[in-house]
Amino acid sequence: MKTKKRFFLTAIFVIIGLVISNATISINSMSSIENDDLNNISIDKNEEIVSVLVYLKDQVNLDGINDQMDRTRASLQNRHETTVVSLQNIAYQTQPSLVEYLDKLQIKDFVKEYKTFWIRNIIRVDTYQSIVNLIAKRNDVLNVYPNYEIELIEPIDERPDIESFNRDEIEIGVEAIRAPEVWDMGITGEGVLVATIDTGVDGNHPALASRWAGVADPRYEGHPEWAWFDPYLYQNDFPYDTNGHGTHTMGTVCGGAPGDQIGVAPGALWISAGAIDRGGGIPQTVADAIESFEWMIDPDGDPTTNWDVPAVCSNSWRVTTSHGYPPCDETFWSYLDACESAGIVIIFSAGNEGSIGLGRPSDRATDDYRTFAVAAVDANDPDWPIADFSSRGPTYCTPDGSEAIKPDISGPGVDVRSSIPGGGYGYKSGTSMASPHINGVVALMRQASQNISVEEIKEIIYQTAYDLGDPGEDNSYGWGMIDAYEAVLQTSEPPCPPVIEGPYDGIERTSYNFTFMCEDPEGENVYYWIDCGDACPIDWIGPYTSGEEITVSHIWNDIGTFCIKAKAKDDNYVESDWSDPHNITIAENQIPVKVTINGPKWGFGGVEYEFTFMSTDADGHDLYYRINWDDGNDTGYTGPYNSGETLKLIHSWKKKGDYSIKAWAKDPLNDESNQANFKLNILTNADKEKSRNYLFSEFLVRLIEHFPLLNKILNNLI
């Protein structure tokens, strides 16, 4: 797969500078504001209250985290936990001082309200502009942004489906992106969680009701708020949609009633945040969307779990230009980056402004993957022309302000039929309708490959798109029309479960070799995780070539039967099933038997005699022998010798006396036999008494040599 260069978000800070609503504030503030100064503040209470986002200086380096996660080939769960915990830690550690300051301001009624966030280290503050200026001068504050309004990307055209509720067919756009061919492969998005941030969803619509995670997944029992978030009214019990837009987009993602297939990933379960365009004069602000992203990045509030985290979230809204929102503003980017770092693919509709330009943040091109922006084509026309309204590139929201191609990908967005609140169906046109198609394709890909990373998903979608318009990537279609079938085919399949070979019996504290082998259908490198059944698993090792037999040794320190299992994963983190178990029975080590010593029972000082030593080991272990000659000489352990092999040694004693030879055998586990003893008598000291007894000694030696029976008799006597 092609790897593209990642630019760093920090670069764009330098380019665009810092813009706030009524003033430009330097980040290099003079000094922190002392509490005493509070007494000197005077506010004109007629001054307008503004809502701002205060960014603290200390921020998590998400790109750094992602580079590290990519290098270690981290699972999505690991990415999620690392991201969320890092973000929370920095917020919890650095916000207390500012919070204390805001509390004091609030007591004096200088601050109306504030809310802390951790998805980015920010605090939303509703206060007077003059107080904003004070806050911005604090040493711990990086900058202050206005809390911009956001708006729905309104459909260009909409009409109800007057023909019938059930059309008994698959929607043409779903067909055009080849989703049914993926379903035929047995992939429907099952086991995958999808999300939207939109106007809400009609949780009772027959095309969607059965797949709302809040009812479909028993893990949500008692916690509907993990599956539906209402940042305006906090009515988090059951999803609803007073607008209609969000029910339509979710229908395209995963909706479907029997015989009427409107959704791309009908097997997926959905969650949603109803943050956009809720009407009734309630302010729709950036902070509300941030709250939705902060909910979505960990709905159950437990960073160690990621079953509650959606694989993908499509967004059919934008931050408006009409309220002074500056071009290429990075306000939003960090929340999207946090979600993507946690494993959620974030999708934005390109906008419905045609050649006037792209919406925000879909105009961002800080690298090839962000923001993932979707154009609309007319799938009802066999030529799949780009919709007139679909926002065109290029964009200049790049790290160095140079031109870049946008949008990134196209999906069906003209006359798209999908669900509307109340149980009916209707047609809508807009890039809002195109991005849910992309959402559904991501769900299909995540079913095919559970740990595939956000960037890998986008890259596969780019590379498998059906090119339209000018050859290659262009400013109308991006990479072209999304092709669900090709994308899922390119999404890696797991390696086969490893095959294990090795011994079935063994002895404690002994190293045994096992071979492991698996093949990956795409021939990707493989990594192994080996469970040896003894709570000492061998963590991911690799990479190894697909099909290469690897040898791994392991030592069991306890006796018993142990079940060895292994699984493999490929370069795309796709994990195999567990291997068949391989049982090994580990027995207790047997100590070597007491050494048998043979040799003469008497002799003369200074004369060399041969002794033999022999032990056996019931396990067949090699043996090491140690001999103590009882005259101050000790061989220490020598070996190895085969079990049952006889060791021959020559020794002579200098002095006359009774000696007791001692011998031990030990096996490679250092388990030692009991001590063996062998007594012998040295009759004379050859050195000292050689002259005096020479003749007698010589006589005896000769006599014994010539009369073996005498030797026997003497041996028995002594």
Ligand SMILES: [Ca+2]
């Ligand atoms: Ca969680």
Ligand SMILES: [Ca+2]
């Ligand atoms: Ca093209």
Ligand SMILES: [Ca+2]
């Ligand atoms: Ca693979």
Ligand SMILES: [Ca+2]
């Ligand atoms: Ca042994």
